[in-house]
Amino acid sequence: MSNAHVMLGLLSRGQQHGYDLKRAHDEQFPAARPLAYGQVYATLQRLEKQGLVEPVTVERVDGPDRTVYALTDAGRTELADWLDSPEPPSPYVSNPLAVKVTLTILAAGEQEAHTYLRRQRAAHLDRMRDYTRTKTEPSSSLPQVLAADYALAHLDADLRWIDTALQRVGALTKEITS
Known part of the structure; x- marks a missing residue:
């Protein structure tokens, strides 16, 4: 599982900025390692370069500007393809x-x-x-x-x-x- 697919899945619920995505991740996956804000924004930048998400607006709320992102059609397709694919069992045993x-x-x-x-x-x-x-x-x-x-x-x-x-x-x- 990659952070990219997690971000795409969380964005499938609607437009959000990085702070919302981090909070949603930590709430939806409480046993997972918490994401750092830097990871969220680095992932969003990669997804934007790949055309899977796009910035839709910039908000200013008591602090730095917050870019709100949305899934693109390509992002929805990528998420659907990933969700439809079973996770391959690892060929290596790391014990x-x-x-x-x-x-x-x-x-x-x-x-x-x-x-x-x-x-x-x-x-x-x-x-x-x-x-x-x-x-x-x-x-x-x-x-x-x-x-x-x-x-x-x-x-x-x-x-x-x-x-x-x-x-x-x-x-x-x-x-x-x-």
Whole structure:
């Protein structure tokens, strides 16, 4: 997912300036990394150069000028094409936990790898408790609940991987240290 597509999606609701887009992003995607204003404006400038958005007016409200942007027909087409396309599964597995287990075995030995995995499991369980609280908090918005559901599913998959890795550390140690 790119910031460009996020901006196009947010602009599909109507004309907005960068401050509104940043605020909408942070509200709609509360579990995502917040966007910096610089990212928003840099993205809008790229989209304008590509003909996907256009400035429609400049407002002055207690501060610097604010350019209001709108989607162009090309921007609507780009957004529709992107939304219609499934995200391809990554051809590469980037698992920092597996890298850390391997390097722990190489640097400190099998027992320390077991210790690392148990600490990681505890950290995952703590984070799962946080997301579960978010899901059950009456003031949580539906975007917050959906983000928590997504995070919980991924953390659960990591926990299952950690349990499997704990069972295989001995065999991995023999394989990579022989």
